[in-house]
Amino acid sequence: MLTAVVFLLILTTAVVIHELAHYWNAKSVGLEVRAFSVGMGPVIWRKMWNGTEWRLSLLPIGGYVDIPGMAPKQDDLGNLSHPNEGFATRTLPQKLWVLVGGVLANYILAIFLLSIVITAQPNFRQLTSGIEPQSYGAQIVGVVEESVAQSIGLEANDTIRSINGLTDPNYTQVTEVIQTAQDELVLEVIRNGETVEVSTEWPPEGVETPLLGIQVAPLEVEDLPSVNYAQALGESAAFSARIVPESLSSFARGIGATFTGRQAEDIAGPVRLVGLTRDAAQAGLIPVLLLAALINFSLAIFNLLPIPGLDGGRMLLATIVAARGKPFEPGREEFIHFLGFVAILAFIVLITFNEVSGLFTRG
Numbered sequence: 001m002l003t004a005v006v007f008l009l010i011l012t013t014a015v016v017i018h019e020l021a022h023y024w025n026a027k028s029v030g031l032e033v034r035a036f037s038v039g040m041g042p043v044i045w046r047k048m049w050n051g052t053e054w055r056l057s058l059l060p061i062g063g064y065v066d067i068p069g070m071a072p073k074q075d076d077l078g079n080l081s082h083p084n085e086g087f088a089t090r091t092l093p094q095k096l097w098v099l100v101g102g103v104l105a106n107y108i109l110a111i112f113l114l115s116i117v118i119t120a121q122p123n124f125r126q127l128t129s130g131i132e133p134q135s136y137g138a139q140i141v142g143v144v145e146e147s148v149a150q151s152i153g154l155e156a157n158d159t160i161r162s163i164n165g166l167t168d169p170n171y172t173q174v175t176e177v178i179q180t181a182q183d184e185l186v187l188e189v190i191r192n193g194e195t196v197e198v199s200t201e202w203p204p205e206g207v208e209t210p211l212l213g214i215q216v217a218p219l220e221v222e223d224l225p226s227v228n229y230a231q232a233l234g235e236s237a238a239f240s241a242r243i244v245p246e247s248l249s250s251f252a253r254g255i256g257a258t259f260t261g262r263q264a265e266d267i268a269g270p271v272r273l274v275g276l277t278r279d280a281a282q283a284g285l286i287p288v289l290l291l292a293a294l295i296n297f298s299l300a301i302f303n304l305l306p307i308p309g310l311d312g313g314r315m316l317l318a319t320i321v322a323a324r325g326k327p328f329e330p331g332r333e334e335f336i337h338f339l340g341f342v343a344i345l346a347f348i349v350l351i352t353f354n355e356v357s358g359l360f361t362r363g
Contacts, residue, residue, distance in 0.1 A: 003278040008060055010277070010292045012038065014106055014299055015063045021105030022065045022098060023052070029094040031086055035066035067098070072330040080330035092322040099315045103300045110296035111240050115232035117290045122226045124290060128239040129224075137219025138171040140189070147213020152198045154214060158189035171216040178202075178212050185212070240297065247301045255347070270352050308340025 016038055023033050032051060037043070039057035046055045057063075069086025082088065087095065118125045126132055138160040143149050163169055163177045164186055178185065185202035188195055203210035227235065273295075280287040306316040317336065321327050328336075 002281050003274060006281045006288055007274060007277040010288070010295055012060060013292070014109070014296050017105045017109050017296075018102035018299070018303075019063045019065050021101035022067075025098045025101035026065065026067050026087075029090060029097060031067055031069075031090070031098065033065055033067055035064075037065075038063045040064070071334060082327055082330055088327075092318060095318045096315055099311050099318065100304075103304050103311055106296040106300035106303070107240065110293045110300065111233065111236045113289050113293035113296065114236040114239070115229060117286055117293060118235065119227060119229050119232045121286050122224045123221075124286075125224045125227070125235070128235045131224055133224050134222040135170055135218035135220065136168075136222070138169055138174045138216050139219045140214050141217045142215035144211075144213035144215075147211070148200055148204065149213040152200045153196070154187070154189065154198060154212075155191065158191050158196070159219060160216070161188040161190050161195060163187050171218050174216050178210070243297065244301060247298070251302065251305070270348070307344065308337045309344055310340070313337065313340055 019036060019038075023036055026033050035053045035055055037055040037057050039055075039060050040062050041057050041059040043055045043057050046053055048054075067087050069083040069088035069090075071083065072080040073083050074080055087098065090098075114128065118128055123133055140149075140154060140156055140158040140160065142156055143154055160169060160174055161167070163174055164181055164184075166173060166177060169177065181202045183202065184199060186197070186199040188197050190196075276291055277288075280291040303310050304312040306312045308314075308317070314337065317328075317333055321333075327333070
């Protein structure tokens with residue numbers, strides 16, 4: 001239940017901010033906004049204010065603003081004609097300003113949320129700054145059943161005092177020694193205040209990839225330096241600019257993987273998003289805000305793609321119409337956007353199918 005509430009709260013906030021930006025940008029160029037809806041489907045509440053009907057709709061998935069002149073006019077016989085009002089009468093820069101509003105809003109919201117996260121928990125700065133927190137020592141946090149480690153007596157919570165003569169190694173050095181050691185592996189561990197020494201022939205005879213069978217973690221991690229909110233805003237803004245090319249590459253890889261029947265590691269579909277939301281909700285408020293920031297970044301970049309049905313696709317077609325000097329035939333632009341919307345829905349269904357298939361495969 002908590003997962004569903006948190007997921008809907010993140011999604012609804014992103015949608016409301018997105019559509020409000022379209023509303024404000026439309027108003028700023030003198031356009032009427034007939035309706036503003038949170039949710040889709042049947043309207044369950046409505047109220048007129050400032051010339052706009054504000055709606056709450058039944059299905060909490062998405063939302064919309066109704067701006068005159070964005071769809072063709074239809075007469076009593078069903079004949080379509082070009083609109084001669086509202087959005088259709090504006091210049092290309094004004095149209096692009098209205099359309100890009102939602103993208104900018106999600107992008108800016110993500111920066112503000114991320115700034116809150118790294119101000120509250122500076123260790124998350126390794127995401128935005130690339131600075132790794134200093135770690136010291138190494139502790140065994142898990143031992144694999146029937147492994148070499150178990151056979152020589154290593155236990156969870158053992159602190160590694162030395163490995164093959166290297167004293168007080170960090171967890172990275174422990175891994176490196178295990179991977180490169182020849183002839184023998186000798187460890188001294190601290191257990192309940194006492195020193196215990198264990199050893200084994202290494203690597204095991206006839207094994208190409210030797211595995212000791214331990215999970216190692218830092219004994220101590222030094223927190224990253226804290227920053228104030230103004231510094232966090234600058235760091236988050238710089239990070240948001242850097243991740244755009246990487247995000248576009250991830251979308252491309254994810255789309256390719258999805259349409260070849262593989263699970264897309266670079267794109268999170270509904271199943272993975274629910275799992276990420278569950279983990280964040282269990283971890284606390286700051287991880288939830290971090291997830292919300294990353295979702296808003298993703299929505300902003302995805303919506304900017306020049307795919308019909310998305311804001312980027314609408315911007316592309318508006319630019320093409322301006323370059324042609326004349327509109328498409330009445331209804332054709334809307335049909336193109338409809339095909340794009342259907343393709344996006346099919347893509348989401350395919351991602352979901354692959355993710356669910358992956359769950360059964362792993363099971």
